[in-house]
Amino acid sequence: MHPAKLHPLLRSARDPLAVVHFSADDWNRCLRTARTERVLARLGYRIADADALDRCPAAARDQLIAARAYPGFLQGRIAHEVSQVRRALPAADGDLILLKGAAYHCAGLPLTRGRQLRDLDILVPRARIGACERDLLAGGWESQPLNDYDQRYYRDWMHEIPPLRHRHRDVEVDLHHRLLPLTSRLRPDPDLLWESSLPVAGMPGVRVLSPADMLLHTATHLFHDGAIRGGLNDLWDIDELVRHFGGRPEFWGKLPGRAARLDLGRPLYYGLLFSHALLGTPIPAAVLTDVGRRFAPARPVKALMHTLVTRALPPQEGWSAFAGLANWLLYVRSHWLRMPPHLLLPHLIRKSLRRLDSLDQHSGRLRG
Amino acid sequence: MTLSELRQAQGWRGCAGDDLYYRCGPFIVQLRSRLADTLDLLEQFYGPCWASRSPAVAHFQVEVNSAPGLRRWWRSQTVFALDGLHPFEPFPRAQAFALLEWGLNWSIATRAHQYLMLHAGALERKGQALLLPAMPGAGKSTLSAALAYRGWRLLGDEFGLIRPADGAIVPLPRAIPLKNRSIPVIREFLPDAFLGPVFPKTRKGDVAHLRPPLPSLERQTEPAHPRWITFPRFVPGLRRPQLKRLEKSLGFTRLAQNAFNYRLLGEDGFTTLVRLVRECACFSLDYGDLDTAIARIAEITADAPR
Numbered sequence: 001m002h003p004a005k006l007h008p009l010l011r012s013a014r015d016p017l018a019v020v021h022f023s024a025d026d027w028n029r030c031l032r033t034a035r036t037e038r039v040l041a042r043l044g045y046r047i048a049d050a051d052a053l054d055r056c057p058a059a060a061r062d063q064l065i066a067a068r069a070y071p072g073f074l075q076g077r078i079a080h081e082v083s084q085v086r087r088a089l090p091a092a093d094g095d096l097i098l099l100k101g102a103a104y105h106c107a108g109l110p111l112t113r114g115r116q117l118r119d120l121d122i123l124v125p126r127a128r129i130g131a132c133e134r135d136l137l138a139g140g141w142e143s144q145p146l147n148d149y150d151q152r153y154y155r156d157w158m159h160e161i162p163p164l165r166h167r168h169r170d171v172e173v174d175l176h177h178r179l180l181p182l183t184s185r186l187r188p189d190p191d192l193l194w195e196s197s198l199p200v201a202g203m204p205g206v207r208v209l210s211p212a213d214m215l216l217h218t219a220t221h222l223f224h225d226g227a228i229r230g231g232l233n234d235l236w237d238i239d240e241l242v243r244h245f246g247g248r249p250e251f252w253g254k255l256p257g258r259a260a261r262l263d264l265g266r267p268l269y270y271g272l273l274f275s276h277a278l279l280g281t282p283i284p285a286a287v288l289t290d291v292g293r294r295f296a297p298a299r300p301v302k303a304l305m306h307t308l309v310t311r312a313l314p315p316q317e318g319w320s321a322f323a324g325l326a327n328w329l330l331y332v333r334s335h336w337l338r339m340p341p342h343l344l345l346p347h348l349i350r351k352s353l354r355r356l357d358s359l360d361q362h363s364g365r366l367r368g
Numbered sequence: 369m370t371l372s373e374l375r376q377a378q379g380w381r382g383c384a385g386d387d388l389y390y391r392c393g394p395f396i397v398q399l400r401s402r403l404a405d406t407l408d409l410l411e412q413f414y415g416p417c418w419a420s421r422s423p424a425v426a427h428f429q430v431e432v433n434s435a436p437g438l439r440r441w442w443r444s445q446t447v448f449a450l451d452g453l454h455p456f457e458p459f460p461r462a463q464a465f466a467l468l469e470w471g472l473n474w475s476i477a478t479r480a481h482q483y484l485m486l487h488a489g490a491l492e493r494k495g496q497a498l499l500l501p502a503m504p505g506a507g508k509s510t511l512s513a514a515l516a517y518r519g520w521r522l523l524g525d526e527f528g529l530i531r532p533a534d535g536a537i538v539p540l541p542r543a544i545p546l547k548n549r550s551i552p553v554i555r556e557f558l559p560d561a562f563l564g565p566v567f568p569k570t571r572k573g574d575v576a577h578l579r580p581p582l583p584s585l586e587r588q589t590e591p592a593h594p595r596w597i598t599f600p601r602f603v604p605g606l607r608r609p610q611l612k613r614l615e616k617s618l619g620f621t622r623l624a625q626n627a628f629n630y631r632l633l634g635e636d637g638f639t640t641l642v643r644l645v646r647e648c649a650c651f652s653l654d655y656g657d658l659d660t661a662i663a664r665i666a667e668i669t670a671d672a673p674r
Contacts, residue, residue, distance in 0.1 A: 024423035028398065032429055032451045059396050059425040062482045069481035073632045 006278075007315050009033045012043060013236070014280035016050035019060075027060050033315040037232040041067035041114030067114070074117045075105050081120050081171045082106060086205055088139035093132050095205050097123040097197050099176065099217065103208040104237075106200050111240035116233075119163075119172040125194070126177035133161055133175060141166045141173060149350065157183045157343065179217055179225075183339045186224055188216075188262040211245040212255050216264045219271025225338070227331045229312045238275040242283060252287050256294060265295035274309055372415035380407045389426060390419040393540030393588050394529070395480070397472065398426035401464075402433055403446070409465040409564060413543040413577065416585045428475045432468045434461060450475050459570075466567045466575055469543055473526060476540075477628045483538060484640045485628040486528035489600075490537050491520035492592035497537045498669060499528050499597045499648070501626045507602030507655070510550045513578050514658045515665065517558050522584040523592060532633075532640045535647065536591040541584040543577035551576045557658055594644055596669055597623070598651045606656030609664045619650030 008030040012019045022030065034040040044064030047053050053061055082102060089096070097103075099121035104112040124132050137143065141164040146154070154162045160176040178190045196210040209217060218241060222234040245251045259268040269291050275281040276288065296302055311326040335344055369377070371390055388399045388407070392414070401407060428450065435445035435458045444461035447454055448471035455474065459467040477485060489500035489512030498520070502508040509525045516522035523539040531538050543564065546554055551566065551574060562579040597619055614622075623641055624630045630637045651668060655661035 024425050027425040028423065028429060031425075035451060036453075057425045059427050062394075063427060063479075066480055066482040069629065069632050069634075069636075072634060076634065 007033065007317075009037070009039075009043070009232075009315055010278055013039075013046065013239075016043075016047045017052050019047060020052060020055045024057075027057065029317070031060060031063055033317070035067070037230070037315060038116050039114075039233055039236055040064065041071050041116075042233075042236060043114075044068060045113045071114050071116050075112065075115075077169075077171055078102050078105060078117045078120055081166075081169065081173065082203070082206065084139075084166070084169075085120070085122065085136065085173060086203070088141075089132055089135050089205075091205065093135060094125065094128055095197075095207050097193070097207045097209060098200070099123055099209070100221070100237075103214065106203060106206065107198075107208045109241075110244060111237060115237075119174055121174045121176060123176045123178075123190070123193070125190070129161060129175055129177045133164070136164055136173070136175075139166075140168070153347075157181055157339065159184075179220055181225075181338050183343055184224070185337050185340075186220070186263050186266070188220070188264050192262055211241070211248075211251060212258045213262070215241045215245070215255070215271070216259055216262060216268055220264050220267040223267045223270040225334070227327070227334045228309060229316075229327045229330060231313060232315065235271075235275050235279060235313060238271045239279040239281040242272075242275065242281050246282065252284055255287070256291055259291075259295065265291075266297065269295035270305070270309070274313060277310065278313060369419060370415060371411050371417050371419040374419045374421065375407075375411045378421065380404045386421060387423070388419065388421065389424045390414065391417045391588070392472070392542065393524070394538050395427040395476070395540075396424050398424075398429045399468075400429075400431040400433070401468075403464050406432060406464040406468060410468070412562070413564065413579050414585065416582055417588065427480070428472065430468070430471060430475065432464055432471070463567045463570055465564070465577075466545070466570055469545065469577065473542075476527060480529070481629050481632060483529040483531060484630065484633060484637055484644075486530065486623060487526070487626050487628060488528035489515075489525045490523035490528045490539075490592075491515050492523050492537075492539075493520050493669065495592055496595040496669075497523060497592040498665070499537070499594055500600050501528065501597065501623060502600050503626070507550075507600055509544050509546060510553060510602070511600050511655070511658065511661060513544045513546065513554055513561075514557055514662060516544075516581055516584060517561060518662050521587060521592075522580045527628075530594070530640055530644055531591065532636050535594065535640065535643045537594050538591050539584070539588045541580045541588050543579060545572075545575050545577055547575055548573040553658070554578060594648050596651070597645070597648045598653050598665065598668075600661070601652070601654045603654045603656050606654055607660075609653060609655040609657075609661050611664050611668065612652045614650040614652055616645050616650055619648070620645045 008022060008026040012030055031040065034043050040063065044067055047056065047064060053064065056064065078101070082098065086096065098106055101115055101117040102120050104115065105117060143162050143164055146162055154160065159178045159181050160174050164173045164175065165171065179188050180186055193209060193213055196213060197207040198210060200206045200208055208214070215238065218234060218237045222228065222231045255268070259265045272283050272288060272291055276283050297305070308326040308330055311323050312330050316323050335348065339347060390397055390399065431449040432446060435447050445458035446461045446464040446467055447458045448456055448467050450471065456471065486499065486501050488502065489508045491498045491512060500508050500512060512522060512525040522541045523537055524541060525544045526542065527540050529538040529540055555563065564577040566574055566576045568574050599622060620641060623645065630641065653661065653664065
């Protein structure tokens, strides 16, 4: 893709100095999309780091700066929730591993700046997840009442238990025991994650994944655990993790082998390929070649994924039948990856029946 | 070019549906609307404000148009969009201008965190500003409107925007929405001021907008320095206004609760508010009638230099 044809948001993310030459139309498209993709504040920090904030029009600068307030507020809330969770769990419950946003924030990584953090994702060993849940419930956290099917869905198939929320606070706490659903096609071994996890300075009993595992988890989350669409924020995480850790010489040497051990080679391939293609992430050419050789899918799949993802991930403005089709195909793919067909089909039927049912109730309410 | 000049030069009909850019205090608004009556009202209220048809970087990208489908003809409705999303249920078509004003207020309150946003009227005289923070229904808009036509420049009737860098109040003079009983009160008090159509039975009852004095709009990019904070409260039937000096600590607490985004701004919010309260004298004012309230305010603000 030629850079000049890219959406102005991608152009500014790739090269923050490009904004100096933005037209008013470029700016309006860029700001509006950055907001809907939840990366406006992140873009602002990137532009500020390039010393270009003062060269932006006042109306753009206002928004880039105003956007910092909300992420800062959310991060403070999550940090508080982490300390509350840690206090509620006796040491016998063992250590916690913070995942995703909470990990970036508590580990003090620069990519936390401007990042919107709504939920607290935590990894605990599967053997102790029941004890942790009981201790949190005793400490004031609550679980939404779920029907038997949903309970079974979480307990038998998923990688997390039903979300918890403290009765006085508005933060969702998700307790995981692995990175992907139990039914998922890829099966990264949680024990390996624990072995190489690192303690967080100043927070006893709290750990984060190793740099390589952090990157692998983010890529897995985006490409193997969701519908990809609307995932620019996750792609931005991949980009910033690479920019932060990629300077360490040992990082690239170990990454492909680690991905293979964790059974996460394919997500690594997609993560590096698409962050490089869309956000211009600096990745050594030899690494891209090596990862492609080891982990790329067969050529037709590769071509199809490239077509779909480069439609679904960049900001979508207005309506296009093709983008709609790409979104739908990726949605189907995300379910395909999460469950084997004999579980998937009944699950989807149940989901769509329930949607009809709730539509029915909703229209009943409107009529009433 | 001003909004009035733009309308005279081009009219609306030739460019219906094109984007209109106009200045609203420190903000540039991009408005997409095909509703000629709403654009007419916009011009009547904001005529002296800068406007353009060619693109400018906008703080808010909003749309006010007819609801699509059957609703275009049958019990027609109007919808507000910010960045292409619809945060509100549709309004009756006749209330489109009120919806635009309300929607823009909502957009500002949820986004303009480059300022500490107080829920306050704000007025200026000789470069020094008076803040009137209050909850809805306390008569803040009515009192601001009255003062704006009695020697004060209107900085805003809804938002006191405090700039953290220097503590200045940034003007945001808007059409002042008068509700229910305030409408006849202001009609009688300011018989010559321009009042827009009455929108009956909106969510907030009957609403009519008062145009701010033209100099307030012409000078909408000139900030002012806060000097007095007065918490007004309308008490029906109160003969003599009751003015009390407030401890600064109490003023601080009440402002922290009153601000739209105090908690969100964290430390910046705290330092900005501390500075504001340090630089101002704080009062509470219960009043039952506009003339005596204005006289009382004139007394406490008489010590302005020059």
